[in-house]
Amino acid sequence: MTSAHTERPPAVRGAGVPSSNLWWGLDDIPADWGPCVATVGVFDGVHTGHQQLLRTAAAQGHQWGLPVVLVTFDPHPARVAGPARDTSSLTSPQRRADLARESGIDRVLVLAFDRELAGETADAFARRVLGAGLRAVSVVVGEDFRFGHGGRGDVALLRTLGPELGWSVTAAQLHPHAGVRCSSTGVRRALATGDVRGAAEMLGRPHRLEGCLLAACRRGGSRLHLIDPTAALPAPGHYRVRVTRPVAGPGPLLRVRITERGGVLVPIAAPRPGTGWSGPVGLDFLEPA
Numbered sequence: 001m002t003s004a005h006t007e008r009p010p011a012v013r014g015a016g017v018p019s020s021n022l023w024w025g026l027d028d029i030p031a032d033w034g035p036c037v038a039t040v041g042v043f044d045g046v047h048t049g050h051q052q053l054l055r056t057a058a059a060q061g062h063q064w065g066l067p068v069v070l071v072t073f074d075p076h077p078a079r080v081a082g083p084a085r086d087t088s089s090l091t092s093p094q095r096r097a098d099l100a101r102e103s104g105i106d107r108v109l110v111l112a113f114d115r116e117l118a119g120e121t122a123d124a125f126a127r128r129v130l131g132a133g134l135r136a137v138s139v140v141v142g143e144d145f146r147f148g149h150g151g152r153g154d155v156a157l158l159r160t161l162g163p164e165l166g167w168s169v170t171a172a173q174l175h176p177h178a179g180v181r182c183s184s185t186g187v188r189r190a191l192a193t194g195d196v197r198g199a200a201e202m203l204g205r206p207h208r209l210e211g212c213l214l215a216a217c218r219r220g221g222s223r224l225h226l227i228d229p230t231a232a233l234p235a236p237g238h239y240r241v242r243v244t245r246p247v248a249g250p251g252p253l254l255r256v257r258i259t260e261r262g263g264v265l266v267p268i269a270a271p272r273p274g275t276g277w278s279g280p281v282g283l284d285f286l287e288p289a
Ligand SMILES: Cc1cc2nc3c(=O)[nH]c(=O)nc-3n(C[C@H](O)[C@H](O)[C@H](O)COP(=O)(O)O)c2cc1C
Pocket: 040, 041, 042, 043, 077, 078, 081, 082, 083, 117, 118, 119, 120, 121, 122, 125, 144, 145, 146, 147, 148, 149, 150, 151
């Protein structure tokens, strides 16, 4: 049996108010849960393609009077299985859940992606998670969705299992950006070249880095201590960012520097405990500066 729990974060993480719509594993699902509409995938970017898919799932839930659940994985499956590739994080599970909620998702189930889960067959995963766990009556995924050991599960398998497990399948068309499928990979590539505007176009919002400000550099500036050390950094250089804080919301525009060594230097004094600046901040990357 695959371990159901991924690591629960401390009470406050990220620059947003902690999400209350998260389940950290199958054990968190209430015993009387179901039926529901379910969608599955990493959804790291929650980019415009994902948003379109999520709105399709949300519209179905609305029409049928059912809650909509997004099943996601942490860490990114490609850190555990398959060929090595850039899996730097565009969102934390908490932020993913906040963004998913904006597209009409009611609950987010985070599954710890470990070697054991990577070894589970698509058939077994569908039965255990979508069937027994969520009691899904509708599964909504992109038409190229793959899952299960070796990525062998697909839309056709979900459709084959439908009559037995009681769900219908919607395979959503893939939303393009500049003529190619909008993808988290595309967003990571844009950030890696410093194209934060292009990344924002694909995301439908600026890319955000979340962290705490530390007094660690000269001339009164601060260093951003990233909450997630695997967060996707824009290429070294200067950028105009909007600072956001929990509850207080959008703050000032600043010019920050990403160093060659992956430091994030912010030209404001580090906060003192008890000031409005203490606690986590988010930097929304608007444009090169
Ligand atoms: C039960 C399970 C087993 C998986 N095993 C593998 C694997 O062996 N190799 C691999 O590259 N990906 C594996 N994956 C990851 C999937 O290929 C895919 O990345 C994941 O389902 C998320 O879909 P998405 O990338 O479309 O968001 C597995 C996924 C699941 C749910």
